[in-house]
Amino acid sequence: MTAHLQQRRELVTAVPGPRSIELMARKDAAVAQGIGTTMPVFAVEAGGGVVKDVDGNTFIDLGSGIAVTTVGNSAPRVVEAVQRQVESFTHTCFMVTPYEGYVAVAEALNRLTPGDHEKRSALFNSGAEAVENAIKIARAHTKRQAVVVFDHAYHGRTNLTMAMTAKSMPYKSGFGPFAPEVYRAPMSYPYRDHAVSGAEAARDAITIIEKQVGAANLAAVVIEPIQGEGGFIVPADGFLPAISQWCTDNGVVFVADEVQTGFARTGAMFACDHEGVVPDLIVTAKGIAGGLPLSAVTGRADVMDASHVSGLGGTYGGNPLACAAALATIETIEQDGLVARAGEIERLMVPALQKLQADDDRIGDVRGRGAMIAVELVRPGTDEPDADLAKAVATSAHRAGVIVLTCGTFGNVLRFLPPLSISDELLTEGLQILTHAFEETNA
Numbered sequence: 001m002t003a004h005l006q007q008r009r010e011l012v013t014a015v016p017g018p019r020s021i022e023l024m025a026r027k028d029a030a031v032a033q034g035i036g037t038t039m040p041v042f043a044v045e046a047g048g049g050v051v052k053d054v055d056g057n058t059f060i061d062l063g064s065g066i067a068v069t070t071v072g073n074s075a076p077r078v079v080e081a082v083q084r085q086v087e088s089f090t091h092t093c094f095m096v097t098p099y100e101g102y103v104a105v106a107e108a109l110n111r112l113t114p115g116d117h118e119k120r121s122a123l124f125n126s127g128a129e130a131v132e133n134a135i136k137i138a139r140a141h142t143k144r145q146a147v148v149v150f151d152h153a154y155h156g157r158t159n160l161t162m163a164m165t166a167k168s169m170p171y172k173s174g175f176g177p178f179a180p181e182v183y184r185a186p187m188s189y190p191y192r193d194h195a196v197s198g199a200e201a202a203r204d205a206i207t208i209i210e211k212q213v214g215a216a217n218l219a220a221v222v223i224e225p226i227q228g229e230g231g232f233i234v235p236a237d238g239f240l241p242a243i244s245q246w247c248t249d250n251g252v253v254f255v256a257d258e259v260q261t262g263f264a265r266t267g268a269m270f271a272c273d274h275e276g277v278v279p280d281l282i283v284t285a286k287g288i289a290g291g292l293p294l295s296a297v298t299g300r301a302d303v304m305d306a307s308h309v310s311g312l313g314g315t316y317g318g319n320p321l322a323c324a325a326a327l328a329t330i331e332t333i334e335q336d337g338l339v340a341r342a343g344e345i346e347r348l349m350v351p352a353l354q355k356l357q358a359d360d361d362r363i364g365d366v367r368g369r370g371a372m373i374a375v376e377l378v379r380p381g382t383d384e385p386d387a388d389l390a391k392a393v394a395t396s397a398h399r400a401g402v403i404v405l406t407c408g409t410f411g412n413v414l415r416f417l418p419p420l421s422i423s424d425e426l427l428t429e430g431l432q433i434l435t436h437a438f439e440e441t442n443a
């Protein structure tokens with residue numbers, strides 16, 4: 001972000017403005033329609049808590065580019081580190097002539113991720129690619145094939161991760177056949193499973209795993225400690241520890257997909273930390289590198305080292321620019337106390353949203369941790385999902401200058417993922433505009 005970027009919402013045209021409308025026409029003529037966009041505005045600059053568009057409109061950012069720019073867009077340390085690196089070299093391929101940045105990121109991941117056992121890391125480009133590699137590693141380690149995932153899960157859009165993702169439309173529909181040996185277990189979803197305890201929900205899931213897959217066939221259980229695209233579902237206390245313990249008891253690799261929850265987002269460095277869960281493998285991406293494409297698998301040395309030499313890798317995995325950005329991102333999180341900042345954001349947002357809920361029976365649930373907060377919208381007096389309302393509120397907020405995203409299996413969840421560099425003032429204003437958007441859709 002350049003120093004002059006004002007930290008203030010300002011609309012100088014209708015949304016979208018004329019230049020965005022022009023660019024959208026060019027997009028429609030040049031870009032495959034399979035690549036959708038949430039908002040019809042084109043960005044030119046972003047940082048702190050705002051995104052500025054080509055027409056000069058400045059939006060309050062409650063999306064962080066889907067949980068990526070946790071330290072803020074163009075965060076100063078990230079910019080400096082990437083500039084320094086881009087002048088030295090841009091690529092050699094770590095598998096050809098390695099470089100220190102990659103090793104330093106692996107060391108940082110080994111230090112920061114849950115558990116103080118001996119660990120190793122491997123770096124990739126996207127969340128989906130890292131999830132795929134976690135499965136390769138778990139299969140090499142266990143010599144078993146099956147993979148268990150959960151209802152409402154999202155793990156990516158590659159072939160294996162499409163099989164692992166739960167929701168058909170838009171992620172899977174028409175794109176099969178999908179990878180075999182992927183099985184689905186029920187998830188703890190306190191708002192919709194009548195708040196059965198975490199232990200009970202885990203027992204149900206484990207029964208299905210044992211009866212329908214069999215521990216002896218199972219390489220890995222993969223779970224988002226708080227589900228992201230599925231609807232910001234926070235499982236009941238005790239669910240994750242019970243699943244993790246069952247994996248340990250049965251020689252199954254427990255994989256935490258922390259692509260969306262990792263790196264301070266939930267008010268802990270990793271969401272597993274909230275319940276003291278120590279995964280065998282943890283998958284990270286998104287918030288790891290301040291917006292540069294980087295992902296990782298980190299975990300127990302004996303599991304990580306199961307692959308033969310050169311069994312893992314890729315041309316760009318752990319690109320030097322992305323590694324420089326990751327080291328600067330981690331430094332920013334640690335030096336600027338961003339884990340605590342995520343907690344402050346929760347304490348600002350949750351009571352405000354609960355107050356909104358008290359006056360509006362279309363808000364069925366307020367949930368989340370840290371700066372990963374959501375509201376689930378329903379038809380008044382029922383728990384029937386209301387996706388149209390989520391869309392209407394989001395569109396109204398967009399027009400008023402707030403970037404907000406929807407998610408959820410039923411499309412009825414509004415999710416808030418502000419950058420941790422946002423000010424309380426912008427956050428409060430964003431919530432006021434949201435309140436207004438709810439009022440507007442009540443007419």
Ligand code: PMP
Binds near residue numbers: 257259286
């Ligand atoms: N896992 C989770 C939990 C995610 O939220 C996402 C992305 N939304 C992915 C995996 C896939 O990451 P990517 O889009 O970088 O492939």
